[in-house]
Amino acid sequence: MIQRTGVTAGAAALAAAGLSTPATAAPVTQAPDFLPLPEHAKPFPIPAEGYRLEPVGDNGYVVSAGVAQGYFFVTRAGVVMLDAPVAVAEFLPLAVKRVTDKQVTHVILTHDHDDHIAGATKFPDAKFVSHEMTAELLRIYTDPDRPVxxxxxxxxxxxxxVGGERFELIYPGANHEHGNIIVYLPRQKIAMMSDVVAPGWAPYLHYGNADHIPGILKAMDAVLELDFEIFLGGHTYRIGDRHDVEICRAFFVDQWNWTVQAMKDIPLDLSVVEAGNLWAAQAVWFNRIADHVTPRLVKKYGKELAAVDAFTHDNVKAIIVSSFTDDPNIPADALK
Known part of the structure; x- marks a missing residue:
């Protein structure tokens, strides 16, 4: 059984968003200078009840605290929840009761990650729905907070x-996580996919521990094939739209292409370290590539995507490894 520590990923996210109390906040150390957040990426005030509840579409709601978001839709037959993030788990039942007396009948689990679904047990009478790959992983975990x-x-x-509302569950292949799905509501032109696009923000560290980095591009393309106007990404402070997916795709393509080109232009130099220490030589090489690519991305996207300068240097190095281990044969026409 997986044991949770006292500080969950959700709590860490709240602390990072400045929502921890002075009694529990970590000591402040001097941080490097980072780019200011664009206006569209800044957090909203959190009400006294500890979470924000805002409508989306004509029968949906977003429940948010810190950078975590959960979603639910009220249908004629009951409430359908899209993920149940641990950071908002205690708020989800309260939020549902604020808008309807109907019960939560279904919880769609987009993937297996703790931060997105470890609040699902707040709805023990609901049916839990996922791709079979997600179910397989959850069986392995035997985590009581993440039901099979x-x-x-x-x-x-x-x-x-459910109750006249159609939810199309689409699996575009391995991406951020095996089994991570798109949830599409065609009537409302709403697309939801966790951890592939964070509206208004550059990618998280190592693409959130991605299983298959090239699959993130394919997942974004699968989203963009849909007729949608509203995009729900599972994280950050606001609802997204088609442009958010498009700009994140453009960023990914530039990061991948510029990294692969830099790998050709900047040679691996074995002479800079002790003979035979290939790991050290590669560490130097990776950093040289990241030092070359990162400023270009910051210059191009720094005013449109938040925190481009936070994790991009690390993510360039993740792409170096991905480019020769995950899928070195991404179709050239996909990287445009």
Whole structure:
């Protein structure tokens, strides 16, 4: 059984967002200078109840605290929850009761990660729905806070209809995590996918421990094939739209292409370290590439995407490894 520490990923996110109390906050140390957040990426004030509740579409709601977001939709037959993030777990039942007397009948688990679904047990009478790959991982974890789904599907697509609302569950292939799905509400033109696009922000460290970095591009393309106007990404402070997905795709393509080109232009120099220490030589090489690529990305995207200068240097190095281990044969026409 996985044991949770006293500080969960959600609590850490709250602290990072400045929501921890002085009694629990870590000592402040001098941080390097970072770019200011663009206006569209800044956090909203949190009400006294500790979370924000805002409508989305004509029967949906966003529950947010810090950089975590959960979503639910009220249908004629009950409430459908899209993920149940641990950082807002205590607020989700309260938020539902604020808008409806209906029960939560389904919780769609987009993938297995703790920060997105470890609040699902707040709804013990609901059916849990996921891709079969997510269910397989949850069986391995035997984590009581992450239930094994009741309903699973294989392949690329599953349709769930509840109370007249259609939820299209789309699996674009391995991406941020094996089994991570798109949830699409065609009537409302809403697309939701966790951890692939954070609206208004550059990618998180190592793409959030991504299983398959090239699959993130394919996932963004799968989202952009849909007819949607609203995008829900699972994190950051606001609701997104098509432009948010497009700009994150453009950033990914530039980061990948510029990194691969720099790998060709900057030679691996074995002479800079002790003979035979290939790890050290590669560490120097990786840093030289990241030092070359990162400023270009910061210059191009620093005013449009928040925190481009925070994790991009590390993510360039992740792409170096991904480019020759994950999938070195991404179609050239996809990287445009």
């Amino acid at each position: 789904p009741d309903v699973t599907f294989s392949g690329k697509h599953h349709r769930l209809t």
